[in-house]
Amino acid sequence: MPDQHNSISSSLYSALERHGQIKTISLPRMQGELVLIYFEELTDLKLIRRHITEPLQELLQSDLPLEALIHHIPLEQQGPVKQRSAIIEHLIAGWTYVYGIHEPDGYLFNTRKSIQRSPSKPEVESQIMGPQIAFTESLETNRALLRQYLPDPNLRFETFRIGEHTRTEVQLLYMEGKAREADVKLLKERLSKVNEDGITDTSMLLQSIDDDPRSLFPQMVPSERLDRVILNLTGGKLVVMMDGTPSALISPSPFFDFFKSAEDDYLRRNMAMFLRLLRTLAIFISVFFTPMYVAALTYHYQLIPSNMLVPLAQSRSKVPFPPLMEALLLEFIIELLREAGARLPTKVGQTMGIVGGIVIGQAAVQAGFTSNILIIIVAxxxxxxxxxxxxxxxxxxxxxxxxxxxxxxxxxxxxxxxxVSFLILHLLRLSTIGHSYMYPLYPMNLGMMKKSKRAWQKRTTQDIFEEPAGDRT
Structure with missing residues (x-):
């Protein structure tokens, strides 16, 4: 245990020992010893030797006070530090504490070991055109990428710590002068109130800062793409990033933003509009195709064209289940295949999904559990x-x-x-940090709907959501 007359008390030293293996180095000098304390597994030992111990050893024989010696260390530092809680918090984060015998205060230096991967191609939001750079799990790396590709002095970073024990670092990003002050204030309040431990990803954080966490629909767009985040920042939107996850949250995000791909910005306008219409059509096919089949066969045979009745009757002649049970069975099998494919290794999962779908589908038809037509519709x-x-x-x-x-x-x-009525009412009631979730359909803004994607990007969020009433129809 260190000398009782130095700046760290025996109770603090005992508390540090309970947190794990700590390391101390004593450097003799004319006015007493200098002591370095750090966690060996959390710190960069080469950094300590090169930038702390070696410079100090060269100056120890001088009669300079500790405060003057500290200025010769070329590292990020905090000091003088007296609070026991602050010292422990920084040591656990990989910092090194330096104090002198008989000195009233000590100093903290950032010697954290950097364990991270290099930026790589996006895995979730893969695309052909545009930059192929994705965020990493290191918040420092992500911040450096944003500074490199968006060298604007108006880019602001607001830092928060969430979790009483985990103390996870979260940052709110926005462009000053483009983002609405009310949006920034509202999101700051929500982030400051989050105090849940164990939040390791932005998708978990999303459930704590959404306008309606109970809703099935997310109200912020998660993205791992650097270019998508930059385009939204320059458009006046807010971005939330968290240490330990490669995904950022973009807000405000109306319903139709979830159907825009980052690649749309690199395509010609007519091509991008076609793809967005295709995605919109896919929503209706996915949600209503199978229910319409079940409703038609159960209650509304008169709606089926006469030339399709015979093929339908022949296809269902051996099926012992009603249309509802048949459809639920196939939908359940599809979800099982999707979940199994997602949990298996990539190559095995892809093979299992294709082979499993073909084998199970063919076997189900031959066994009389379902019809060929329903397999096509469900697929x-x-x-x-x-x-x-x-x-x-x-x-x-x-x-x-x-x-x-x-x-x-x-x-x-x-x-x-x-x-459909309940779904529309629910969507109309939703909001994204105070803005309508169904904008520009509600409130109706045909002028905004006619704008090109370039015009949308050039306008700030404040322009979009605060247009004069005369511009809306």
């Missing part, structure tokens, strides 16, 4: 759900199929309309 609906660029929204759309199926089997087309 098309499942394929359409994967077109959505944002995974969280795609998962929400897949889940919506099940209540729609139950309503279709219970009340037919009336049940589908009831489900």
């Amino acid at each position: 098309l609906a499942a394929l359409s759900s994967f077109i959505t660029p944002v995974y969280l929204m795609g998962a929400a759309i897949r889940i919506l199929r099940f209540p729609m199926l139950l309503l279709a089997g219970w009340l037919g087309a009336v049940g589908i309309m009831i489900g």
Whole structure:
């Protein structure tokens, strides 16, 4: 245990020992010894030797006070430090504490060991055109990437610590002068109130800062792409980043932002509009195709064209289940295959998904559990759900199929309309950090809908959500 007359008390030293193996180095000098304390497994030992011990050893024989010696150390430092809690917190984070015998105060130096991977290609949001740079799990690296590709002095970083024990670092990013002050203030308040331990990813943080965490629909777009984050920052939106995760949260994010791919910005306008219309059509196919089949076969045979009745009757002649049970069985099998493929290694998962779908589908038809036509419809609906660029929204759309199926089997087309009505009411009630979730459909803004994607990017969030009433129709 160190001398009782130095700046660290015996109780503090005992507390440090309880946190793990600590290391001390004593350097003799004219006015007493200098002591370095750090956690060996958390610190960069080469950094300590090169920038702390070697410079200090060259100056120890001088009669300079500790405060003067500290200025010769070329590292990020905090000092003088007296609070026991601050010292322990920084030591656990990889810092080194330097104090002198008979000195009233000590100093902290950032010697944290950097354990991180280099930026690589996006894995979740892969695309052909545009920059192929994705964020990493290191917040420092992500911040450096943003500074490199967005060298604007108006870019602001607000830092928060969440979790009483984990103390995870979270940063709020925005462009001063473009982002709405009310949005920045609201998101600051929400981040400052988050005090849950164990939040290791922005998808978990999203559930604590959404306008309606109970909703099936996410209200912020997660993204791992550097270019997408930069485009949204320059457009006046806010970005939340967290240490330990490669994904950032973009807000405000209306409903239709979840169906925009980062690649749309690199395509011609007509091509991008076609792809967005295709994704919009895929939503309706995924949610309503199978329920419409169940409703038509159960209650509304008169809606089926006469030349399709015979093939449908022949296809279902050996099926012992009603259309609802048949559809639920196939949807359940599709979800099992999707979940199994996602949990297996990449190559094995892809093979299992393809082979499993073919084998199970063919066997189900031959055994009389389902019809060929329903297999085509369910496969098309499942394929359409994967077109959505944002995974969280795609998962929400897949889940919506099940209540729609139950309503279709219970009340037919009336049940589908009831489900659609509740869905529309729910979407109209949602908001994204105070803004309408269904903008520009609600409130209606045809002028904004006609704007090109370039014009949308050039306008700030304040311009979009605070237009004069005369500009809205």
